[in-house]
Amino acid sequence: MSESPSFTALTRLLRRLPGVGPRSSQRIAYDLLMRKRELMPALAMALQAAHEHIRSCSRCNNLCEAELCAICSDTQRQRELLCVVESPVDLAAIEESGAYGGDYFVLMGHLSPLDGIGPEDLHIDRFTARLAEPGLREVIFATNSTLEGEATAQFLAGYVPAGVRSSRIARGIPMGGELEYVDRGTLGRALLGRRDLEE
Amino acid sequence: MSESPSFTALTRLLRRLPGVGPRSSQRIAYDLLMRKRELMPALAMALQAAHEHIRSCSRCNNLCEAELCAICSDTQRQRELLCVVESPVDLAAIEESGAYGGDYFVLMGHLSPLDGIGPEDLHIDRFTARLAEPGLREVIFATNSTLEGEATAQFLAGYVPAGVRSSRIARGIPMGGELEYVDRGTLGRALLGRRDLEE
Structure with missing residues (x-):
C-alpha cells in the first residue's frame, strides 16, 4: 500500500x-x-x-459550544471562588472529585519561556476581567505541581487584587500512599504542610 | 466538556x-x-x-486505488509464484523482507467459525480464479502461525489444482533467538522441520 x-x-x-x-x-x-x-x-x-x-467560553476559557460554558451559566455555582487550572482535562478531574462547587479559569497551558509560551498566551485579559467581577473572595491555583505549573501560579497570583485570598492546592502524600514509596520532594512538602489533627 | x-x-x-x-x-x-x-x-x-x-485489487484483493494493485500490474513479478496472506499488513512485511518476488493473494481475514467468518468471506471466487490463471507453479501459504491461520491454510490448500505445489512458510527459531527463551511448541516445530546443513 x-x-x-x-x-x-x-x-x-x-x-x-x-x-x-x-x-x-x-x-x-x-x-x-x-x-x-x-x-x-x-x-x-x-x-x-x-x-x-467547539469554542472557548468567553468568561472562563473552558471548551464549550455556546458563548458561556455549562459551569459559567450555572446559577448554582459559588461565584466567590475561582479555581485556576491549566487545561479542561484538569477541570474535569476536579469536577469528578466532587469537592468543589465554584467557578474555574482555564489557562490552556502554562508559562514556558523555553517553548515560547509567555503571559500573553495564557489569556491574561480574560483572567483580569474575571478577577474584576464583584464578589470574588478566593482564587485557588490548581496548576500542576511541576516547575512550570508553580511558576505560572506565582506569576498569576500577582494579578489577584488586595483583599482577595490567593491559595494553592495542597501538596502531600497521595491518598493510600505509603511513605516508603513517596519521593523525597513530596515527603518534604507533606511535612512542611502538616496540619493540626483537630482540623 | x-x-x-x-x-x-x-x-x-x-x-x-x-x-x-x-x-x-x-x-x-x-x-x-x-x-x-x-x-x-x-x-x-x-x-x-x-x-x-481505496478499494480492493480485482485480482489479488490487496488494498489499492486502481483496478489492479501495484504488484499485480508490475510485469517484473514472478507470476508462477503465489503467496497467500491474511492481510495487507502481512503482505507489506513480506515485501520489506525482500525475499520474495512473486504474486500475492490477500484473504482479508482467516477462517473463524466462532466469529462467523466462513470460506465465503475469504473471497474464494477470486482465489480460484487466480489459481486458474495459466503458468502457476507454487502456492505458498503464509497465513499466521495460529490455530485459525493453520486451519485456513489447510482448507485453502484443497483448492490448489493437481500439479501445482502447495507449501507453508517455515516455522522455527526466530533469527537471533536463544533456545532458552523460545516456547516449547516452536522448539518442537524447529526440530521436526530441521534441514541438512549442506542446503
Whole structure:
C-alpha cells in the first residue's frame, strides 16, 4: 500500500495524534479500511462538527459550544471562588472529585519561556476581567505541581487584587500512599504542610 | 466538556479505533481542540478521501486505488509464484523482507467459525480464479502461525489444482533467538522441520 497517496496521507496525519506512532497509525488505517469502513465518514463528520462548534467560553476559557460554558451559566455555582487550572482535562478531574462547587479559569497551558509560551498566551485579559467581577473572595491555583505549573501560579497570583485570598492546592502524600514509596520532594512538602489533627 | 454533544460524539468514535481506550480518546480530542485545530479538517478530508478512493485489487484483493494493485500490474513479478496472506499488513512485511518476488493473494481475514467468518468471506471466487490463471507453479501459504491461520491454510490448500505445489512458510527459531527463551511448541516445530546443513 506504500503506493497509495490516500493511504500515505491518512497515516501521516494519524501519526500526529498523541500516543500514535508510525506503526499504530498504519494499524488504525488498515483496521478502518478492512473492517470499519462505515466509521470513516462518521469520524470525518465528527471531526468537522467538533472543529466548527467547539469554542472557548468567553468568561472562563473552558471548551464549550455556546458563548458561556455549562459551569459559567450555572446559577448554582459559588461565584466567590475561582479555581485556576491549566487545561479542561484538569477541570474535569476536579469536577469528578466532587469537592468543589465554584467557578474555574482555564489557562490552556502554562508559562514556558523555553517553548515560547509567555503571559500573553495564557489569556491574561480574560483572567483580569474575571478577577474584576464583584464578589470574588478566593482564587485557588490548581496548576500542576511541576516547575512550570508553580511558576505560572506565582506569576498569576500577582494579578489577584488586595483583599482577595490567593491559595494553592495542597501538596502531600497521595491518598493510600505509603511513605516508603513517596519521593523525597513530596515527603518534604507533606511535612512542611502538616496540619493540626483537630482540623 | 461532558455537556458538549460534538465532543461526546467525537470521543465515542475515536474509542472504536484499535488501541484507543476511553482515556486516550479524550486525550486525542483535547489535544486536537487545544493545540492542533488545523489538523481536524485535514484529517476529516484524508478519511473521506481514503474511504472513497481505496478499494480492493480485482485480482489479488490487496488494498489499492486502481483496478489492479501495484504488484499485480508490475510485469517484473514472478507470476508462477503465489503467496497467500491474511492481510495487507502481512503482505507489506513480506515485501520489506525482500525475499520474495512473486504474486500475492490477500484473504482479508482467516477462517473463524466462532466469529462467523466462513470460506465465503475469504473471497474464494477470486482465489480460484487466480489459481486458474495459466503458468502457476507454487502456492505458498503464509497465513499466521495460529490455530485459525493453520486451519485456513489447510482448507485453502484443497483448492490448489493437481500439479501445482502447495507449501507453508517455515516455522522455527526466530533469527537471533536463544533456545532458552523460545516456547516449547516452536522448539518442537524447529526440530521436526530441521534441514541438512549442506542446503
